[in-house]
Amino acid sequence: MNIDTTNTLELRNAMVDRLRESGIITDTRVEDAMRRVPRHLFIPQAHFQRAYTGESVVTHRDEQGVATSSVSEAGIVAVMLQQLDVQPGHRILEIGAGTGYNAALLAEMTGPAGTVTSIDIDAQVAREAAENLAAAGYDTVRVACGDGDLGDVTSAPFDRIIVTAGAWDLPHAWQEQLAPGGVLVVPLRMRGLTRSIALQWEDGRWRSRSMYECGFMPIRGLGGIAERNVQLGGDSGVFIRTDEGREADPEALGTALKHPPTVRWTGAITRNAKHVDLWLSHLDGFCRMIATAPALERGLVRPIYPWGSMAVVTSNSFAYLLQRPSGTDTDGKQLIELGVCAYGPDGDKLAAMVAGRMTAWQHARASLSDLWVEVYPADAANVPDGVLNITKRNTHVVIRSGS
Template sequence: MPEKTEEARAAQLREQVVDELIADGAIVSDAVAHVIRTVPRHLFAPEASLEEAYSAYNAVITKRDGDGSAVSSVSAPQIQAFMLEQAEIRPGMRVLEIGSGGLNAAYLAELVGEAGEVTTVDIDPEVTDRAGRLLKGNGYPQVRVVPADAHGGVPAHAPYDRIIVTVGAWDIPPAWITQLTQQGRIVVPLRMRGLMRSVALQRISDHLVSTSARICGFVPMQGTGARESQVLLLTGTDEITLRFDDGLPGDPSLLDNAVRTPRVETWTGVTVRRGVPVDSLQLYLATVLPGFCTMAVDPNLDTGLVAPYNKRFSLAAVSEDGRNFAYITPRLTADDTLFEYGAHALGPEATGFADEVAEHLRAWDRDHRRGPGPRITVYPAGTPDDQIPELADGRVIDKKHSRVALSWPPAPAADQDVPHHPIKEEGE
């Protein structure tokens, strides 16, 4: 009787989580709703209670490193649902999953059916052993589980109609593109200037073009594709940390004087209703600010030198001459219903730099806030600038194997449809 009771409760929780994800737009198709209702998620997350396993927005950590950081997890249902929607998987497809957990591979096996194939690969043999055991034990022995560094893909079973990456990736290795079919698609949590988005990328010849992008968080890739961001401690302590994804400023010591100057605060009049997601602001600022980075303040060492609303995470930038830095922060309006965005700056030209950053905030509000978000295009490394048309209204982020272009189509008129799902931003 207790086993039946637990299974009945699990079935009820699956129904609830699907209803919740349909309501928030993470699930939009019958196929994805069906697999999440069907596959017993809790059996692939035995480390968690039923309630923890079926929490719509929380992952289940399955392995930590020696420092206690998560290195493997079962992703939150919301993340898995919208990535499956981004992939648009159909029966009979051949799919490669990069990053094994077991559950997502079971979803994929249900979606491709008996005529399809699913291969899942992970660099950690403990993770693949666990995934293989859970898949076989729960009715999915047909899924191939491969222990390997996924930087080179899995050529033995290529080509793939879809590649779904379930670890945070800084770059797109060439093998991931060459192992796709000509009409194939990659869904990847791609890190761009320190911001991660689950990007659905359609192959067009030798490059990839986005069809959608959604905010996400994943444990970082290990092995050949691993990439650490670089940090700069502004005060020589952990009080204020700037984190850069594409290299430190040319002379970081120039900022030593910046922290000795008074803080300048410039407010923009750009407001967002409290609790409403801010569409695309982060990626827009990452596109237009050359010295873009993120800032964190240690609350135990905080002297009040900077005053962000969110001490754990704020958008920031260093001026082109390397002598000033600024960060974006909201403040509540008098009636506590709106946030107004502003730029705080420190340095010898703090006023001018704060005004420059504030104008970018106003440009986003005026030209892109209600638009579809950026077009993300991935070209092979070495592609000449004149072969990247997105450079005309965007920027290129150069990585080891690829050039990632971010461009910004204008917002549609009020009576037009937005072409794809807007990006929901990290809270500030």
């Protein structure tokens, strides 16, 4: 393909301008790096214009067609780099080399005095990342194939560790290989929801510095957990996504989907559903309902996001959140009312339970705007109670609110 370099520079600057204007890029060091790194050279399989839409581009899939590697969406790349707070001279470990794009940004930010090591569990992906980095002139980045759960003993310690796959837990190696005062940025998966969290190790536990909603493909290997995507009725295009050992019966739930649902409006009126997922994740059977574009076009389900909605599942019934317009606020911003749509023999009961939880959210939401996370080792004594406590293999995650 004949690529006009003036054109790619213009497209790149336009992408960065958009990220700045929308308030996503707030740090000039991240902005400068994103203006310098030619993103299109890291996705040679895609048309160069696509690289500068800023969208995520899947580069590898497994035999079932499930995405296993991609370049991440430019907005979340910028947010995570800001969370990481990279300084010139830093020693950095990236887990999830993917295309090598983020590693190039890290190399720009840490400069010639710093080092960047990027590892990927997939040998082919690691090879391609190294080729892309060399083609773009970032051959000082060390790319290795390995399981990120083990960190990278050969280059440790690190001032910064960034994980670019959804992690279920925090392995010991990340704490052991992070220098005192270092920062770990990780998309942490908690009951199916993911937050990019910047953490520092202090007083025997991780304490968050910032936290953003995001979505990432799950980490594989030693720290991996099976995620199930159960298609209801076999071909509906509506899936229940569960993890951490939760089950969903495709036959019973497919039958439930064929019957008219119970719809309950909750009176919970909001601009957006921020942290509602976290609030609902207390419920037994909390999961995600994912809908394909054809299922949405047929009006089979009406979830609150283009990808689907938060949901709750029992052995034969499920309920998901939906929304309807509810006027505007004093700034003229669109408001929505959240509702529940439930299917199956337990539908009425589920709808009432989820609606009750939404009413409680309505009262508690002010305190939910100020959340932070603490992560304690599995054997820690005196783990505090939070908005949400989750016990993992290596750790206890506590989501806390207030100051």
